Amino acid sequence: MISIGIDVGSVAAKIAAYDGEKIIATGLLPTGWSPKGVGEQLLKEILQKTNTPKNKIKSIVGTGYGRVSLPFVDKKVTEITCHGKGAYYIDPNIRTVIDIGGQDSKVIKLNNEGMVVDFLMNDKCAAGTGRFLQVMANALEVDIDDLSPLATGAEPSNISSMCTVFAESEVVSLVAEGTPKENIAAGLLHSVCNKTYSLVSRIGIEDKVFFSGGVSRNEKLKELLQEKLGISILSTEESQFLGAIGAAIIGY
Amino acid sequence: MRPKVMEEVEALRGVNSVKIKEAHEAGKKVVGMYCVFSPQEIALAADAISVTLCGTTQEPIEEAEKKLPRNLCPLIKSSYGFAITDKCPYFYFSDVLLAETTCDGKKKMYELMAELKPMHVMNLPQTAEGELALTMWENEMVRFKNFLEKELGVEITEEKLRNAIKLMNRERDAMKRLHKLNAYKPAPLTGMDMMLAQWLKGFNVDKEAGIELIERLIEEVEERIKEGKFAFDEKAPRILLTGCPVGSGSEKVIRILEESGASVVALENCTGYKGLDIMVDEEKDPITALAEKYLKTPCSCMTPNNSRMDLIKRLAEEYEVDGVVDLTWQACHTYNIESYFVRNFVKDELNLPFLQIETDYSDSDLGQIKVRVEAFLETISSTVNA
DSSP: OEEEEEEEOSSEEEEEEEOSSSEEEEEEEEOTTOHHHHHHHHHHHHHHHTTOOGGGEEEEEEESGGGGGOTTOSEEOOHHHHHHHHHHHHOTTOOEEEEEOSSOEEEEEEOTTSOEEEEEEOOSSOTTSHHHHHHHHHHHTSOGGGHHHHHTTOOOOOOOOOSHHHHHHHHHHHHHTTOOHHHHHHHHHHHHHHHHHHHHHHHOOOSSEEEESGGGGOHHHHHHHHHHHTSOEEOOTTGGGHHHHHHHHHTO | OOOTHHHHHHHHHHHHHHHHHHHHHTTOOEEEEOOTTSOHHHHHHTTOEEEEOOOOOSTTHHHHTTTSOSSSOHHHHHHHHHHHHTOOHHHHTOSEEEEEOOSHHHHHHHHHHTTTSOEEEEOOOSOSOSHHHHHHHHHHHHHHHHHHHHHHTOOOOHHHHHHHHHHHHHHHHHHHHHHHGGGSSSOSSOHHHHHHHHHHGGGOSSHHHHHHHHHHHHHHHHHHHHHTOOSSOTTSOEEEEEESOOOTTSOHHHHHHHHTTOEEEEEOSTTTTTTTSSOOOSSSOHHHHHHHHHHTOOOTTSSSOHHHHHHHHHHHHHTTOSEEEEEEETTOHHHHHHHHHHHHIIIIISOOOEEEEEEOSSSTTHHHHHHHHHHHHHHHHHHHHO
């Protein structure tokens, strides 16, 4: 028997399959315009990949913003609880999870049983989220994945606006002034780092720290956060799947 | 199922807007007010009707933003918006307005509102500590009394003041007993109904009729407790709501909490229990007694405001709550800043889960609030089950 966790985020939908001991498969697709369609597609693919007939599914748990649009799930759990469970699976010593996704950034504090004891989320604004970086990458005419290599070794420009709309005009002005893209990219990552730092500071940080969500793939940002927080941060290949992994475990 | 009398309570909105019109036509004077610091007793002693004015819905905010800054608390914008659009019958029929210098936003908004109707502003001390604050506030009570006597052409006698104090104490006592029904486990009333009943009392044109209705509601709910009829089952997490005022139209956080399975059992805010806690001393000189009672209101506009923590502690224990939610309106600086202390107090002293929600009256962040609330309730159930 296996359980399935599906995390439908604002940008990407993730799936994970759990056999009671370990995660046996994961999958990812852009969410696009249909959370339901992408959920069904991911489910089909992972069942094929793991050679699982439908009667061998113990349960399916949905999480993320799209969780309400998945008619085939047995249970819906918020991404906060799922991230806690996922982090506990990856390393039971994790006490803080920093999750930066497409439209949310959050800090989750865990106890030694992987239970959420406190959490904070960004307010209704894209500052410091993946969406912020996406808009800025577009303004710079680069791919979002190129921001980290671009920023490496560059002198960061000062980007003072946290607001996505105002920061975008700042970026446009910097480009017009002939500021190198590398410096602007570095400035943007500093901005996200500072925003995250203030969120983390409000709740208090405890070792070990795990970095999850799509934005955790940004190596340069991770480096900046480690410097600013003065603590080493863990992120793995599973970082983007943390919510789906936690959901799958809850479903077992 | 909802108690039957709740339907009558809900119908008060329609009833009162007709009654205020009739009272006005019969030549009764109306004093409109906004705040839990407003000494209604003085207005009642002037043979006037004292009513709360509208300020809890999103609708008039757009109009208000033509004159007020956008990044101002929704309660202030809504209050002003209702006033300028003539959509609040109580404002429309008010002969005079009473305002207080509570927070900066309200204080300055009142300057704009004073262009519309005769307004008296009471100078509220910024602290409840020290004799000077009380002396000053007592003096403000006298100033308000003099204002009403002159403006309405009446004499406010000591006897009338004493009668008004007794009447308002009776109302407070009834509303307090109603609120305390939800200390019962499980709660017999939803937080939504409790909010509605508490909030609507402010609009009662006929105070006696209002008290009588609440007494009947209490009776019915007590009967229901005996019959084992409750609003939620025993497993529903019990929540104490603190923070900014909530009324009909701005109840989204209570609604989301209860739709997500919580039972909001205590409303610490000023539209709930805050103003009911302390009675006016019926023995003392009426003006002194009024000054003492109102100055003790644990509002975030006071510094320091330690008695709010004491009240939260008392309610958390008495209502056996599983978590505390602090609702703060956007740009309400005093409550937003004070949330830091509330968080530490609730987590460290009371050892309870805590969630702050900062929002406005709009529906634009329902999804985000839902995630926070659901995650918060998952946290509570995981600790309760463990």
